[in-house]
Amino acid sequence: MKFLSIKKQSLKVLLAGVVGLGSIPLSFADNIDYGKVGSPINLVVGYQPYYTESWSGVVMRGKKFYEKYLPKGSTVEFQVGLQGAIIVNNMLAGKQQIGYLGDMPAIVSTTKPEVADIRLVGVLGISNDMCNVVLVRPDAPDFKTPKDALQWLNGKIMAAPKGSCVDRFVLDAFKKENIKPESYLNQNIEVITSNFRAKKIDGAAIWEPTASKLVEEGLAKRVASGYTVGLSDGAFLAMRDDLIKARPDIAQAWMNAELDAQLFLADEKNAKEVIDIGMAYTTGFTRTSIAKSVYGQSPDQMGSKVRFTLPFTFTPDARKLVVGATSFLKEMKAINVAELRSDAIVTKFADEALKARNLKAPVGDVTVINPAPN
Amino acid sequence: MTNSNESNPAVKQRRLSFEIREGSLLTKILSPRLFLMLVGFIIFLGFWHLSVEVWRLPRFAQMPALRTVVAEILSPNPTYGISIFVGEYYQHILASCLRVFIAFALATILGVPMGLFLGWSTKFREYVFPVFEMLRPIPILAWVPLAIIMFTSLEAPVIFLAFLASFFVTALNTMLGVESIDESYFRAAKCLGAKDYQVFLNVVIPGATPFIFTGLQISIGVCWFSLVAAEMVSGQFGLGYIINTSYTNVRYPTIIIGMVTLGFFGYLTSAMVRAVGKRLMQWRMRELALSGN
Numbered sequence: 001m002k003f004l005s006i007k008k009q010s011l012k013v014l015l016a017g018v019v020g021l022g023s024i025p026l027s028f029a030d031n032i033d034y035g036k037v038g039s040p041i042n043l044v045v046g047y048q049p050y051y052t053e054s055w056s057g058v059v060m061r062g063k064k065f066y067e068k069y070l071p072k073g074s075t076v077e078f079q080v081g082l083q084g085a086i087i088v089n090n091m092l093a094g095k096q097q098i099g100y101l102g103d104m105p106a107i108v109s110t111t112k113p114e115v116a117d118i119r120l121v122g123v124l125g126i127s128n129d130m131c132n133v134v135l136v137r138p139d140a141p142d143f144k145t146p147k148d149a150l151q152w153l154n155g156k157i158m159a160a161p162k163g164s165c166v167d168r169f170v171l172d173a174f175k176k177e178n179i180k181p182e183s184y185l186n187q188n189i190e191v192i193t194s195n196f197r198a199k200k201i202d203g204a205a206i207w208e209p210t211a212s213k214l215v216e217e218g219l220a221k222r223v224a225s226g227y228t229v230g231l232s233d234g235a236f237l238a239m240r241d242d243l244i245k246a247r248p249d250i251a252q253a254w255m256n257a258e259l260d261a262q263l264f265l266a267d268e269k270n271a272k273e274v275i276d277i278g279m280a281y282t283t284g285f286t287r288t289s290i291a292k293s294v295y296g297q298s299p300d301q302m303g304s305k306v307r308f309t310l311p312f313t314f315t316p317d318a319r320k321l322v323v324g325a326t327s328f329l330k331e332m333k334a335i336n337v338a339e340l341r342s343d344a345i346v347t348k349f350a351d352e353a354l355k356a357r358n359l360k361a362p363v364g365d366v367t368v369i370n371p372a373p374n
Numbered sequence: 375m376t377n378s379n380e381s382n383p384a385v386k387q388r389r390l391s392f393e394i395r396e397g398s399l400l401t402k403i404l405s406p407r408l409f410l411m412l413v414g415f416i417i418f419l420g421f422w423h424l425s426v427e428v429w430r431l432p433r434f435a436q437m438p439a440l441r442t443v444v445a446e447i448l449s450p451n452p453t454y455g456i457s458i459f460v461g462e463y464y465q466h467i468l469a470s471c472l473r474v475f476i477a478f479a480l481a482t483i484l485g486v487p488m489g490l491f492l493g494w495s496t497k498f499r500e501y502v503f504p505v506f507e508m509l510r511p512i513p514i515l516a517w518v519p520l521a522i523i524m525f526t527s528l529e530a531p532v533i534f535l536a537f538l539a540s541f542f543v544t545a546l547n548t549m550l551g552v553e554s555i556d557e558s559y560f561r562a563a564k565c566l567g568a569k570d571y572q573v574f575l576n577v578v579i580p581g582a583t584p585f586i587f588t589g590l591q592i593s594i595g596v597c598w599f600s601l602v603a604a605e606m607v608s609g610q611f612g613l614g615y616i617i618n619t620s621y622t623n624v625r626y627p628t629i630i631i632g633m634v635t636l637g638f639f640g641y642l643t644s645a646m647v648r649a650v651g652k653r654l655m656q657w658r659m660r661e662l663a664l665s666g667n
Contacts, residue, residue: 083622085621085622085623085624088624089621089624092436092624093436094436105624108623108624109624112624112626114442115436115626116436157528159609161622162619162622162623163619163621163622163623163624164622183528183609183610184610185528185608185609185610186609186610186615186618186619186622187606187607187609188606190518190519191518191522191606191607191609194518194519194522194523195522197522197523198522198523198526200522200526200527200528333452333453333454333455334454334623334625336453336454
């Protein structure tokens, strides 16, 4: 009985404590200090050297185009994200302010305003086979058509990194073609590579340049892509809204620099230098696989001479991709909205950069170079 | 005045056994242990709620709110597809429990004898212990590529990775258990003419049992926490898989659901191991009670 009374007493104290603490109206939520307009800034940029379609970020790092536009004394730290999701998580946590992302992570990033407000400010690339590449094990049959190859995956073990641009492609392509693999495994690039080596998976969908690397190493063969099922992929530039609001000058400066990077990438004369830069910021890739990933051609491209388009801003194609992908992701319960909020896309900085140079979107294409430069 | 029965060891032992058996539900409910446990949970959940939603502490404000997670896990139509009303949730739990069960059983079957021999035989220890100690600190993640190549099936590497950390804990604790046995027991057994296998069966194994069970409790916990790394390889099903996939899909409430479920089952399985240990170690409790410790 004595214990019961102690219990009651403790419970009262506990309840009083909880109510008391809960009524203290504190709000310590931290705001990032970006400084005043015109002052130097320290930016942290998440970029993906292991995703060719977003390579304007690699070019930006290699050529330092931002130095021309950011206030004097500014610093930029580039952090590698092996997958867009890692960059999104860092941006949401306020550790990175600008991110180079594939389509699915980019769309997902705008759907977490309760954590942090992230906006899409530019389009890095649109294609059909930069993210959407289907590989099968090397001893798979020689297929007559890419569609036959996709059908072969019925009842087979398939892998892809979930949450990435290729995840959306696989789900959508399999739905369109009514393909039901025995298992669809969520594996990152490294695990997929090991599993191809161990011959444990029949197929995988993966993005460039890893797709070209696996093919070059003889671990897999490329059999289909977004061209096969008419699905495009994209890469987008995202920014934290608090940066945009506090420092519109920085947002504009970055977009001006990004335009330089895309124009550089589009110019065929720079192909060798692009490969040099790509080699400098990646590890474990041969020059051939890097070159093939940007400028190479495969039969499933159905003769297309464009590897990827550089829209820079939200062209109708880019918007169509975002709208379709968003609704599909909602259907798959990957996000909680069927369409992006109206302010998720901010085009004013990209449009301003284009207007200042009298350019129109898309700003260029990265085209097939045959043979790929080395 | 002292009751003569109370000083009688046989009576004392019978009373102790009775007390151990008769722990009724009511006694447990009224015990301070349950109350304190509830208070602990209330403080933890209260701090979570206050720091995220009320005080909005730096770094905490971006965390998923308690209310959001509770709403998601209790929703018949969860936003991100995982709740107690969704069959897939139980598929993940079942997959993880099965993997942990197999990994833990293997770690026990192989780790206990290994630890016993390491502690008992100096020669065996000199051969094996340096390799054992060199392999022990290697993180589970470092084993991932090798595990994939070493095993032919998709499931075996997952179980191997969960087993590995657990095995080292079990073996090491068992070895320490053998080392903790008073040397005089070995001498006494030898003086009484016991052969090596008799010493092993009657001195080493019972003497090391308390440490073995402590090791097994840690081992089952280790098994659960290596599961997230192990299920990175699985590619489908499992609580570690939920956490990993939700991270790449930026589904924070589902990450918490995975973590809480994993924690709950980790707690439950640890409690089960503890209960089995208590049951098998009643002789030890009696021994301690009789010796007045």
